[in-house]
Amino acid sequence: MGAAMMILHQMQMSGNCYKVRLVARRLGLPMRLKEYGLMDGSTRTPAFLKLNPNGRVPLLEFEDGRLLPESGAIIFHMSEGSRLQPDNAWDRAQMLQWMFFEQYSHEPYIAVARFWLRYAKPQELEKRRHLVPEWHAKGKAALSVMESHLNAHDWFAGRACSIADIALYGYTHCAGEGGFELLDFPAVSAWLARVAAQPGHLPLGEGW
Secondary structure, eight states: OOOOOEEEEEOTTOHHHHHHHHHHHHHTOOEEEEEOOSSSOGGGSHHHHHHOTTOOSOEEEOTTSOEEESHHHHHHHHHTTSTTSOSSHHHHHHHHHHHHHIIIIIHHHHHHHHIIIIISOHHHHHHHGGGHHHHHHHHHHHHHHHHHHHTTOSSSSTTSOOHHHHHHHHHHTTGGGGTOOGGGOHHHHHHHHHHHTSTTOOOTTSOO
8 A cells, every 4th residue: 555645635727726736846745636627516515515614625635634725825834944935034924925915916816817718618707707807907917016026036035936936826827818918027927937947847737
C-alpha cells in the first residue's frame, strides 16, 4: 500500500486550485488530486458538504484527516518557513496585503469574467451579460494597481517570488479568457513571464 499523502479536492480549470498545485510543485510536496466537475453539483452533495460546509474547492485534506479550505489559507500554511515567504515580518505583511487584494479586488472580477465568458452555458451568460462591463472595468482597475506596483518592483512582496505572486498569477495569467487585454499592461506581462520562468513552474493544464 502506498504512503499516505495530502489530497487536494479541486477543479483543474480553477485558478484558486491551480495556486495550490503550483505551490506544491514549487516546494516538492506530493499530493493526490480528487477532481470535481464544474457544473455537476458534486461540491454541493451531502458527502462533500461534510468536508467543507461552504461547498467549494480547493479543499486540502491532510494525512491525519484535517481539512483546510480557502486557497489563500492553504498556500500560506503549505509555504510557511519556506523560500516562498519572506523572512522579514514587514514583507510578510505586504505579502498578505496583496493576497487579500487578490481575493477582494481582483478575483471577483477577473476570475468571474473568465468563468462566465469562457465556461458558462450561453443561456446563463445572457442573464448576466449586463454585468460584463462592470467586471471589465473593475478587473482593469485591479490590473492597473498591479501595473503601478510592478513598474517599480519585480515582485509583490520582498525581493523574490512569494505566494503573493502565485496568488495573483493564478487568474492573471489566464485573464485573456475573460476578455482582458494583458498587452495593455506591459509590467504585468513582464511579471507573468518572470513567474513562469521560476524553477518548478507548473502550467495550469498539468496535474501536479
